[in-house]
Amino acid sequence: MTDRPLNVGGFTPFTATDYPGQLAAVVFVQGCAWRCGYCHNPHLQQRPVASPLDWRDIVTTLERRRGLLDAVVFSGGEPTTDPALPDAMRQVRALGFKVGLHTACIYPERLAAVLPLADWVGFDVKAPFEDYHIVTRVPGSGAAAHACVQAILASGVDYECRTTVHPDLLPPDALLRMADELRALGVARYVIQQFRPQGCADAGLRLATGVAYPAEETLDGVRARFPAFLLRRA
Numbered sequence: 001m002t003d004r005p006l007n008v009g010g011f012t013p014f015t016a017t018d019y020p021g022q023l024a025a026v027v028f029v030q031g032c033a034w035r036c037g038y039c040h041n042p043h044l045q046q047r048p049v050a051s052p053l054d055w056r057d058i059v060t061t062l063e064r065r066r067g068l069l070d071a072v073v074f075s076g077g078e079p080t081t082d083p084a085l086p087d088a089m090r091q092v093r094a095l096g097f098k099v100g101l102h103t104a105c106i107y108p109e110r111l112a113a114v115l116p117l118a119d120w121v122g123f124d125v126k127a128p129f130e131d132y133h134i135v136t137r138v139p140g141s142g143a144a145a146h147a148c149v150q151a152i153l154a155s156g157v158d159y160e161c162r163t164t165v166h167p168d169l170l171p172p173d174a175l176l177r178m179a180d181e182l183r184a185l186g187v188a189r190y191v192i193q194q195f196r197p198q199g200c201a202d203a204g205l206r207l208a209t210g211v212a213y214p215a216e217e218t219l220d221g222v223r224a225r226f227p228a229f230l231l232r233r234a
Contacts (some may be wrong), residue, residue: 005055006084007031009044009077013061014069019100019120020160022070027058027088029074031081033106034136036126037202038166038195044077055088062095071119073100080110089117105148106141115155122160123152127170128178135169146185153186162191162232168208172218179225190226192219194234 010028012018018026031047032039039045062072072092079085080103089099098119103111105123115121125145126135132142152159161182165175182190194213197206214222223229 004084005051006088007047007051007082008053008055008058009051010041011053011058011061013065015073018073018075018102018122019071019098022098022100022120023068024071024073024100025062025065025069026073026075027079029076029079029082029085032076032078032104033081034078034104034138034141036104036135036137037169037205038135038164038200040196040199041077042201047081055084059091059095062092062097066096069097071098071100073102073122075102076104078104078106080107080114085110086114086117089114093117103148105145105152108144108147108151111148112151112155115151115157118157120158120160121152122162123149125149125161125163125178125182128174128181131174149182149185149187160189160191161187162193164193164195165214166195166205166208167213168205172214175214175218176221179222183225188226189228190222191230191232192222193232196234 007030008027009030012026015024015026018024028041028044030044032045074085074089079101092099099117100120101118102122126132129142129146132145133139200206219231
């Protein structure tokens with residue numbers, strides 16, 4: 001329990017893509033400890049003292065949308081950064097909505113604490129765990145991600161495991177190595193998301209040719225490792 005409301009940096013009142021099979025609203029929570037070059041929400045990385053949006057106003061909006069939406073997704077930033085997240089998830093559930101969670105797998109203990117409050121989790125795995133710092137620019141980040149993936153799979157919650165791929169950050173051999181690691185952990189549902197230059201803050205990555213990556217041969221290798229596989233094109 002915290003006296004401070006959720007620190008919200010953005011709100012999408014309707015989406016059909018952020019929680020598979022559900023019509024949802026998305027709450028973007030401020031704050032992320034990692035600095036991934038391909039991040040499309042760099043404005044959410046910092047945590048301002050005052051919340052840009054008032055969580056109470058969002059709750060009022062959600063109350064009016066009961067019967068029109070199936071779910072509310074907490075995204076970011078990294079939502080588990082905020083100590084008010086568990087209370088916010090409970091509020092949403094009390095309104096009758098399903099609860100979705102997007103996570104970059106940064107804080108294993110915080111994530112484990114909120115998994116019982118989630119109906120579905122979309123989690124990012126960015127690289128082979130020993131190479132995580134190449135993407136996140138934070139030493140030791142792979143160990144935290146590994147622990148988070150284990151917690152999600154052990155919880156039994158419905159999930160989507162996904163990776164945004166760019167050839168400069170995740171070449172084919174690393175992508176296949178990561179797929180092997182995920183399969184060994186027990187990941188059964190996996191999505192590759194092609195890099196989109198629109199909105200990316202890193203000029204070098206924007207200029208590189210990431211849209212047509214990976215090649216079909218590499219995709220076939222990844223696809224063969226998982227019972228359920230999806231390519232989300234740019």
